[in-house]
Amino acid sequence: MRAMDFQPILDEIDDELRPMLGTAGGTVARYIPALARVSPLQFGIALRTCSGETAAAGDAAVPFSIQSVSKVFSLTLAIKALGEAMWDRIGREPSGTAFNSLVQLESERGIPRNPFINAGAIAVADRLVSLGDAKAELLAMLGRLCGEPIHIDEEVASSEADTGFRNRALANFMKAFGTLDNDVDEVLDVYFHQCGIAMTCEQLACAAGYLCRDGRHPLAGTPVLSKAQARRVNALMLTCGTYDAAGEFAFRIGLPCKSGVGGGIVAVVPDRLTLCVWSPALDATGNSLLGRRALELFVEKTGMSVF
Amino acid sequence: MRAMDFQPILDEIDDELRPMLGTAGGTVARYIPALARVSPLQFGIALRTCSGETAAAGDAAVPFSIQSVSKVFSLTLAIKALGEAMWDRIGREPSGTAFNSLVQLESERGIPRNPFINAGAIAVADRLVSLGDAKAELLAMLGRLCGEPIHIDEEVASSEADTGFRNRALANFMKAFGTLDNDVDEVLDVYFHQCGIAMTCEQLACAAGYLCRDGRHPLAGTPVLSKAQARRVNALMLTCGTYDAAGEFAFRIGLPCKSGVGGGIVAVVPDRLTLCVWSPALDATGNSLLGRRALELFVEKTGMSVF
Amino acid sequence: MRAMDFQPILDEIDDELRPMLGTAGGTVARYIPALARVSPLQFGIALRTCSGETAAAGDAAVPFSIQSVSKVFSLTLAIKALGEAMWDRIGREPSGTAFNSLVQLESERGIPRNPFINAGAIAVADRLVSLGDAKAELLAMLGRLCGEPIHIDEEVASSEADTGFRNRALANFMKAFGTLDNDVDEVLDVYFHQCGIAMTCEQLACAAGYLCRDGRHPLAGTPVLSKAQARRVNALMLTCGTYDAAGEFAFRIGLPCKSGVGGGIVAVVPDRLTLCVWSPALDATGNSLLGRRALELFVEKTGMSVF
Amino acid sequence: MRAMDFQPILDEIDDELRPMLGTAGGTVARYIPALARVSPLQFGIALRTCSGETAAAGDAAVPFSIQSVSKVFSLTLAIKALGEAMWDRIGREPSGTAFNSLVQLESERGIPRNPFINAGAIAVADRLVSLGDAKAELLAMLGRLCGEPIHIDEEVASSEADTGFRNRALANFMKAFGTLDNDVDEVLDVYFHQCGIAMTCEQLACAAGYLCRDGRHPLAGTPVLSKAQARRVNALMLTCGTYDAAGEFAFRIGLPCKSGVGGGIVAVVPDRLTLCVWSPALDATGNSLLGRRALELFVEKTGMSVF
Structure with missing residues (x-):
């Protein structure tokens, strides 16, 4: 399957889902004004293959708040700098509880279950603070990964x-x-700022490209992570990347995914491509309602799944 | 039984326990330097009857950090000002978990189980902040209750x-x-300051006097709380006043008590007297080891118990 | 206050509450047919003083299923036989969770928090099984305590x-x-049978009499429990006797109480009397709605409370 | 890569791990005598490709107690019979707690988190009981899947x-x-019997073959499950198949796996092969210590991983 084949698939998905904007249910995150006023009537999808071909449809060029999708990149930065030591006081198991639960932290003596629940991402931010100017490093890495300056x-x-x-x-x-x-x-200053990073589907599909290329930079081809490290980030995304719906995502979609309450979801087809979908209205699990549906359609139409 | 009878009893208790200082085990609270450096070789006991007679033994005139004992007085101040509304978002049930647990808060949607666990006392402090200069009010009330200026x-x-x-x-x-x-x-500024209040056994035995006198001021006789309110504070002390050892205190001592990690414990014999014991070395439940033993001896010797 | 004074008080309480039968809300326990078909339109109250005087009003002579009230008597039997060893694998602290919760058991490695939650009462039944014919012993003790044969x-x-x-x-x-x-x-056979014991308010007020008489048999005057043991059962009733409303009972009523889902509640005024109220409709905490109200009225009218 | 290439790889793994038998640590399950007396000095590995080629090394023909590995097959039987209705009262999310925890059940009102924790597998057994002679059906299915009679x-x-x-x-x-x-x-009779099924690595590698062949029978080619169903069982194995080490397995091995306390682990390489390793000594998470190491070596040597 060549990249050019993907454009009609993404167009089909956009055609199928666009009429559901505003009628499919779900609500945008309301806990801060800047998110609450985002129009739910938006849907974008973009992908980039290992060989650099791209496809996009809908609002794929509209910047949105990447929120928890940033946890993939902060984790990458921390693993890159610290290697295995990154895991000293951060676990790698699914949490089985809400993304912002304190119960697990109490019973496990302050060690967050994984780097994608909020506690884990804050612990990753702590490691980045020890290493230098975390916000600047993160923006710089994202800028290099998608070849364009990225802002908060x-x-x-x-x-x-x-x-x-x-x-x-x-x-x-x-x-x-x-x-x-x-x-x-x-x-927390680092954590709150990383949540506020604004990117488009196209930028995220490109930036995450090292995850389908054994850790190699999507544009430069130089190593961002080692092959084993990249594989492991994918494993974490699959088991822990979508809040308390990770099992359901694995069950229905079968791809490593990381979602954010801004409505974005990044997905990885190892050795093939990275994909980003975005639609602001969220389902009860805090994942983009139509984004999730788009990934299901993509998997149905392409047969791509790790299982 | 007249007050003069109590002096020999307190002397006996002091005689029995003093030789155990330094050998009975327990450790002083170590989480802050100012508490960690307090000598564990101290023991004091003081009481004041409803009719105003007093007795004291040992280090009853040495000031110590009252810590969580302050929660009785901040609660009193809040009840006095707010009446039943004080309980709007604060429960009255024993917690069954550690005094500083977050688990209960999560499962009960942020409502602290009672005003004597840390969360509950912080919620009480919040109400006092709404009412005015909480620190000044608390010190002023304590000063009036024991007839001497009290400091933090x-x-x-x-x-x-x-x-x-x-x-x-x-x-x-x-x-x-x-x-x-x-x-x-x-x-938190209020909460941390109330924990830092310094008082002696004699002062605390006097200040708590309204709790054995149906709410009437120990010196002035004017109402501090209503009879029902005073009775209810006693009930809370008995069911929730000694961290996760409240059942054990009720079982072995049978009096309303409130303890602090500074090693102080205030106890109430309704309609008879209030009592304060102090010894800095704590047992595994965070209660004063010899303070607890002193209360058991007092109950054995006097037969006083609510049960 | 002499016993003859109590009859008008109980009559007043009956007069005040009887009109509320059927209108005050609450529902009878529905989990078994034999309880579900009990008419909620019943209310009884009876007391017996330390000196043997009695008073009763309403449906005080109607037998009802004592359910968890039986836990007081099975505990008494076990303490009587085993002394302090009774407490080897049974705690004495309030649970802070539902009476039939498994969570506490899991986090505390199978040790029930106290003998009045279901797990604790089952553990007490286990000790009685080790000692002999538990059901027969329990019925025999109850028969002796109220001077009449008791049945399941x-x-x-x-x-x-x-x-x-x-x-x-x-x-x-x-x-x-x-x-x-x-x-x-x-x-479990023992446990399920003790829950099925049928008694009247008058019988229970008499049978529990040792709890207000320092452990002495209400009729014979011989020791049922030692003074310290009786006092401790009272302490447990106050801190743990009314499910997850123990704090509220202490706060509003201030007497050791043990309730059952059959709608009965036994209360103790140490050194004065024991009291039993019964009305089958339960509130949300599983305690008799009007029974609770009756105890509040009794305390208001008599000023009796341990605090 | 053709199947004949696998034999030397399995031999290498056997060569590397066999010297570690008895020195690598871990202990056999001790909770029942029949498991406790199994010699820990055994290691077997076997695989079978989609095209039917096989390879095996070590104790691959020794029968062992498959224990929780049976959960894959009972789930398959239930899905085959009930389709989506299988999931009515059984979840699909990782549990984040021990495999036999009751806490999750309590907070989620009796719905087990997934079919691979004990509660979930018992719920699956319940569905099989509704459908007929569950033990006979399970043995019959296993017999057909590996072409040999299977016993309990x-x-x-x-x-x-x-x-x-x-x-x-x-x-x-x-x-x-x-x-x-x-x-x-x-x-429970069904559940306890399925835990007692005895099979060899060779038999399990063959029996699980439908999981790498889009649901088609490994020998007959007829559908055991639909393609989507097979994919979903793999997803569940990856997210929930190895007790509270599922994240670690995904991170280090990256294949759908299901383990049992008998020391067996079945793994799936979608579209390629199924694999079974066995060594009775378990690590702290209840997974086979050398079995886990064998899977890591296999992934290292072959580069096979879903990520």
Whole structure:
């Protein structure tokens, strides 16, 4: 299957789902004004193959708040810098509880279950703070990965900080257990800013490209992660990447995915391509309702799945 | 039994327990330097009857950090000001979990189980912040209750703030659920300061006097709480006042008690007297080891118990 | 206050509450047919003082299923036989969770928090099985305590067994942890039968009499429990006797109480009297709705409370 | 890569791991005598490709107790018979807690998180009981899948029943919530017997063959499951198949796996082959210590992984 074959598939998916915008249910995240006012009537899809061919449909060029999708990139940056030591006080198991639960942290003495629940991503941010200017490094890496400068929506970052009491609770709780090395406010500043990064489907499909290419840079071909490291990030995305619906995603879609409450989902077909879908209205599990449906259609139409 | 009869009893208790100082086990609280350096070789006991007679033995005139004993007084201040509305978002049931657990808060949507676990006391502090200058009010009330000016040990308060990550987690978690009305830092400032109040056994035995006198001021006789309110504070002390050892205290001692990690315990014999014991070395449940033993001896010798 | 004074008080309570039968809300326990068909339009109250005077009003002579009230008597039998060893694998702390929760058992390795939650009462039944014919012993003790033969409603016992899946889960779970010594079915047979004991308010007020008399038999005056043991059963009733409303009972009523889903509640005024109220309709916490109200009225009218 | 290439790879793995038998640590399951007396000094590995070629090394022809590996086959039988209705009261998410935890069941009202934790497998057994003679059906299916009669070790099944208090707790707990339709003892009889099925690595590698062939029978080519169903069983194995180490297996091995406390692990390389490893000594997570190492070596040597 060559890349050019994908454009009609993405067009079909866009054709099928666009009429459902506004009628399929779901609601945009409402906890901060900047997200609450995003129109739910948007849907975009883009992909980029290992050989560099691209396809896109719908609102694939509209920037959106990547939110938890950023956790893939902050994790990548931390693994790149720290190797196996990255995992010293961060687990790798599915959590079986809500993404922002404190219960698991209490019973497991402050060690977050994996780097994709909020507590785990805050612990990753803590490691990045120890290494230098985390926000600048993250933006720089993303810029290199998609060949374009990437920015943070400061209004979003600032709103996250104003309302992020539960994340502040998680961070202080981990600090109490010794899981964080740095000042809580400094760590949260990185975390809230990474949530506020704005990117398009096209940019994300390109930026995540190292995950389908054994860790090699999607544009430059140089190593971003080792082959084993890239494979492992994919494994984490499949088991832990979509909140408490990871089993359901594996069951119905069967691809490593990472979603965010901005409505974006990045998916990986190992050795083939990376894909990004976006639609702001979320289902009850906090994943994009039509984004999820788009991935199901993509898998149905292409037969691509790791299983 | 007249008050003069109590002096020999307290002397006997002091005689029996003093030789155990340093050999009975237990350790002083170590989480802040100001508490860690308190000599464990101290024991004091004091009481004051409803009719105003007093007795004291040992280190009853040495000031110590009252810590969680302060929760009785902050609760009193809040009930006095708010009446039944005080209980709007604060429960009255024993917690069955550690005093600083977040699990209960998560499963009960941010409503603390009772005002004596840390979360509950922080919620009480929040109500006091809404009412005015909480620290000043609390010190003023304590000063009136024992007829002497009462101070906060600023070093303790400041250390509490520096190390109180778990309390900060609890406060932010409650803020996320809407349990707190005020700024988290402002609320915690009150909470950390009330923990740093320094008082002696004699002062505490006097200050708590309204609890054995149907709510009437121990010195002035004017109402501090209504009869029903005073009775209810006693009920809370008995069911929730000694961390996760409340059942054991009820079982072995049978009096309403409130303990603190500074090693103090205030106890109430309704219609008879209030009692304060202090010894800094704590047992595994965070209660004063010899303080607890002293209360058991007192109950054995006097037959006083609510059961 | 002499016993003859109580009759008008009980009459007043009956007068106030009887009009609320059928209108005050609440529902009878529905999990077995024999309980579901009990008319909610019944209310009884009876007391017996330390000196043997009695008073009663309403349906005080109607037998009802004592259900969890039996836990007081099975505990008494076990303490009497085993002394302190009774507590080897049974705790004494309030549970902070539902009366039939398995969560606490899992986190505390099969040790029930106290003898009044179902798991704890099953563990007590296990000890009684080790000692002999538990059902016969329990009935014999109750018969002696109230001077009349006491029977088990076999239909209730049999229905309990047919529907008691959660209790069967608790028992097997404890067996897995080594908390039970005997065959699970044999232990549950005792437990289900004790729940099916039928008694009247008058009988229960008399039978519990040792709890207000420092452990002495209400009729014979001989020791049933030691003074300390009786006091401790009272302490457990106050902290753990009314499911997850123990704090609320202490707060509003302030007496040691033990309730059952048959709608009965036994209360103790130490050194004064024992009291039994009964009305089948239960509130959301599983306690008799009007029974609870009756105890509040009794406390209001008499000023009796341990606090 | 042709099947003949696999034999040297399996030989190499056997050569590398055999010297570690008895020195690598781990312990055989000890909860029943029949498992406790299995020699830990055994290691077997076998595979069968989609095209029917086979390879094996070590103790690949020694029968062992398949234990929880049987959950894959009972699930297959239930899905085959019930289709989507199979999932009515059984979830598909990783549990994040121990395989035999009751906590999750309590908080999620008796619905097991997935069919591979014990509660879930018991619920699957309940569905099979509704459909007919579950034990006979399961043995018949396994016999057809590997072309040889398969037997149950009755000593193991009987020991499971004698010691299975926690499973009995799980079953009764689910019965209390209405998750099971049939008699608890009848359901557990199926469950305990399926745990006692004895098979060899060679037999299991063949029997699981439909999972790498889009659901088609490994020998006959007829459909066992639909393509989507087979893919979904693989997804469940990857996210939930290895107790609380599923994330670690995905991270290090990256293949759908199902393990049992008998020391067996079945793994699937979609579209390529199925693999079975066996070594009785278990690691702390209850998975075969050398079995796990063997799978890591296999993935290293072949580059096969779904990621």
